[in-house]
Amino acid sequence: MSKYEVNEMYDAHAEGELHLPSLLTHLGERSLYDAVSQCSRCGYCETVCPTYMLTGREPISARGRNQLVRMTMEGKARGAASESLDTCLLCGACSEACFAKVPTADIVLEGRRAALGPAPRLIPVLLSRLMLDRPGLFGFLLKLGALARRTGLPRLAGKLGFFRMLGLGPLEKAELEAPSMPLTFLSEKLAADPELSAGTDDEPRAWAYFAPCGPNYLFTGVGEATVALLKRFLGRGVFFHNSCCGLLAYNYGDIRHARDFARRNIEKYEALRERLGGVKIVGDCSSCTAFMKTYEQLFTAEPEWRPRAAAFAAAVRDAIEAIPPSAMTHAPKETLAEAGRITYHDSCRACHGQGIRTEPREALKTLAGKRFTELPESDWCCGGAGAYSFTQPEMSDKILRRKTANIASVRADTVAVGATSCLLQINAGLKRDYPSARAVHYTQLVEKLTRPVAELRAPTAGNAALIRPPAK
Ligand code: SF4
Ligand code: SF4
DSSP states (O other): OOSSOOOHHHHHHHTSTTSOSSEEETTEEEOHHHHHHTOOOOOTTGGGOHHHHHHOOGGGSHHHHHHHHHHHHTTSSSSOOHHHHHTOOOOOHHHHHOTTOOOHHHHHHHHHHHHHTTSOOHHHHHHHHHHHHOHHHHHHHHHHHHHHHHTTHHHHHHHTTHHHHTTOHHHHHHHHHSOOOOSSOHHHHHHTOGGGSOTTTOOOOSEEEEOOHIIIIIOHHHHHHHHHHHHHHHOOEEEOOOOOOSHHHHHHSOHHHHHHHHHHHHHHHHHHHHHHOSOEEEESOHHHHHHHTTHHHHTTTOTTHHHHHHHHHHHEEEHHHHSOGGGOOOOOHHHHHHHOSEEEOOOHHHHHHHOOOHHHHHHHHHHHGGGBOOOTTTTSOOSOTTTHHHHSHHHHHHHHHHHHHHHHHTTOSEEEESOHHHHHHHHHHHHHHOTTOEEEEHHHHHHHHTSOHHHHHSOOGGGTTSSSOOOO
């Protein structure tokens, strides 16, 4: 316990389930106060914090956010300044630059939870409760929504400003920017693939594909490409039949729901490991894989679950690191011509969250040769950051414009990304600012670039416009 009195706003929940009991920092396990006290206020992180760099405002820098939480805990600031905490992208760039590796994103989230108190935001809480208790109903409602979107009425309502009148501005943005939603989810397609069934033979498998919510409910082609790649390069595997990783609940809703999601996934992993040996859990959204690699932090006060969560976390791999670059060769000229000039955007939770930078670059350089070009400020957040583009649209847009300007500066045609939030955000920006380019998920690009030439030349529907959109 610190020498200071902990502010009652934090104190009320410090013992409760609504917070992280402790943080697993690079310097060891720490209380929130001790973790935030590791910030020496040197300011070394300021130049990598997008919100600070775009505004020059100390309260919305990493150092400012850490000081705010610390002062609130010491009773020197009354009530957390919501702007300071709410505008954080949780990108983790500051922690990577920081000598002490202060976990600012986790500290900010603890500050937000304290500010919200025992009643976290209603919509994320309802969504995660529904996904936990009635996943079938959740899926049914999504499909109803997909059908309703096909009528064009929600888009019309958005254009007429109905969402804003009802105080649901983020829904309007989602309606206008989200791609059309599938009526068959990825999990349904994969469950029907006999090659992905654990079957009854109990033979070891190299991998278990974890379908994050983005690929499962929205970008099903991403998950299909990932599975095709895993089969091609890593041999036999299974579908994990997972629940949501819990990141939505962790970032925006009730942390207890995040723990419930994590427990379900851990139990599934243990059952698979029992039958199939030390299988790796491969997911294709860097935000989700980064979060699953930190599952242990959710259970530091639960001796039974903590080692189980740590074992699960150790088995998680991001798809962008799972496929070995050494397995790549130069891609056929047909697919390279389609892709044009290729660049790579480091999704925050891939580079800052998991330290993955080398593997995707090496793979793309081997595949594309001189057609690969580095993106300036490639590890700057794109402003997508989960739901950030909906909750902080102005700041998100400023950050996005910087990203699209960088893409235009290298005249890229194809931007490979590792997270579905980046896919949505960068494509929305490119459509407006630089429409000749397009963002694609890394696994979709690599799947196409590594497809056998004979298959590429076959006139199948699957070969059409995987990488480039059809000419308008
Ligand atoms: S978070 Fe780290 S780099 Fe930033 S001011 Fe604190 S100690 Fe310095
Ligand atoms: S997580 Fe990102 S936005 Fe938040 S303080 Fe750190 S660098 Fe800035």
